[in-house]
Amino acid sequence: MKIFAETEHLILREIVIEDTGDMYRLDSDPLVHKYLGNNPLHCKGKARYYIDYIRMQYEKHGIGRWAAIEKSSGDWIGWTGLKMNTEWSPNGHSNFYDIGYRFMPQYWGKGYATESSIAARDYFFEHFPEQKLCGIAELENGASCRVLEKIGLERKEDFFYEPENLMLAWFDSELS
Template sequence: MKIITETKNLILREVEIEDTGYMYDLDSNPLVHEYLGKKPISCIGKARAYIDSIQMQYKKYGIGRWAAIEKSSGDWIGWTGLKMNTEWSPNGHTNFYDIGYRFMPQYWGKGYATESSIAAKDYFFEHFPDQKLCGIAELGNGASCRVLEKIGLERKEDFFYEPENLMLAWFEKCMG
């Protein structure tokens, strides 16, 4: 197990194959996918494929999503972290680093999204000081928009993402 960093309440570590069941529980939950296009996964194979893609990010880009473990309980509560996004081009943006998180509903409202995102942002700018960090949130997800603003990303534009029929907000920050 490779621990990336710790915060006051969380241990942030690399995602492992053994997390497949947890990832399935997270991404098959309709509440979790309320602001993610409302398309929860329906088979554990998709959870494993997602973990494979995260592990590829570690090898290829030196970053990735991290498992979030609550210190007080030892529970796997979701994921947080970074991604080099090469699969889609929202509103003309291509090949960008993004920050994101996804937690089980019973851990919402505890400040973990902000806490873990600050750690991820700090990690990013320590290791990639000349790069831009981006964040995307569905407009209806005010909580996620506030997290991105709290960690210092600036809201640059709102746009319609046609394939998913979503209104999204684009945030970014550069250190240089």
């Protein structure tokens, strides 16, 4: 299994089919979905669908979300990484690369979102130097907005996303 990056506290590796149970535990937790439209998963099959989609991203775009493994415990703590968005066009943006992360609540507040996002950002600009990197966070999720700013993305606009009834903030990088 491919390791994309290592940080002081994390191993960031490809997501594999065997991660389905962990992905389901993560995405079925209502607390995890508080700032994601309050729509947690209700079946393991949907978690498998997400994993298949991520694996397709690796093949088609050379990037995707990564499993985050805590070095000290060996625990699967969530995911982080990159995505090429071709099927979602928030506020008129389409075909864009974004950075994201999602962790089990017991791992919040440890700096893992920032640590893993720095690794993903560096990986992105090393492999896609001529591309813009974007990030989206719910306005009420101040912690995620701060992470995107800490890694060097600039907040460009706030907008209402009607299907989920959310106010979102759009961040992006300037092209090098």
